Amino acid sequence: MGILRGIIDYLCTVVFSVLSATIVYTLMFLEGFGFASFRAISLFMLVAYLIFATPVQIFLNRNPQKFHGWYLVTYFIVSLVVCGILALLTDYGLIVFLWYKLYVFSFLLALVYWFWDSVFIQKN
Template sequence: MHVFGGIIRYLCTVVFSVVSAAIVYTLMFLEGFGFSSFRAISLFMFVAYLIFATPIQIFLNRKPKKFHGWYLVTYFIVSLVVCGILALLTNYGLTAFVSYKLYLFSFLLALIYWFWDSVFRQKK
């Protein structure tokens, strides 16, 4: 039963993070808010959190600490690298690194996941 509780806490972390991140993305980058764009953004955020944040979360959860500052810094660095790579691969190119939006968005993604991770997953 302990494993089932861990899976539920992880799913809560991911679901709340995805919804929060999709709202932040919509407010920062999209002018209109539509349900279809929200679903697409949520799916993209879910895959990104699953691929990039989950391994870090598993690594950091070896020594769990709620709202630990280094966890936020770790999530921010990884988020900045991922967002930077995605910016280079899309139409933004190198100009994305001049804009404050890349850094703000990376920090907000890290902050969202760090917050929900601390609420649902971290024990101490």
């Protein structure tokens, strides 16, 4: 039963993080709120969280602590690096690092995952 509970907690963390991050992205970068774009953005958020946030979460979960500030800082640094690399790969160039929205968006993505991770996964 413990493994099943862990899987359910992890799935809840990912689902709520993806939905929250998609809403953040939609509010920050899109003019209108359409369901077609919501599904596509959700898919990209899901892939990003699975590839980048999950390994960090597994590493941090060796010493679980709810709402720990260093966990938020760690998630923010990883999020900033990933968002910066993706911005460079999509032809924005180095100018993107002068754009305040990169830092705000990276922080909000980290905050979303940190919050849901603390709610569902961290037990202490």
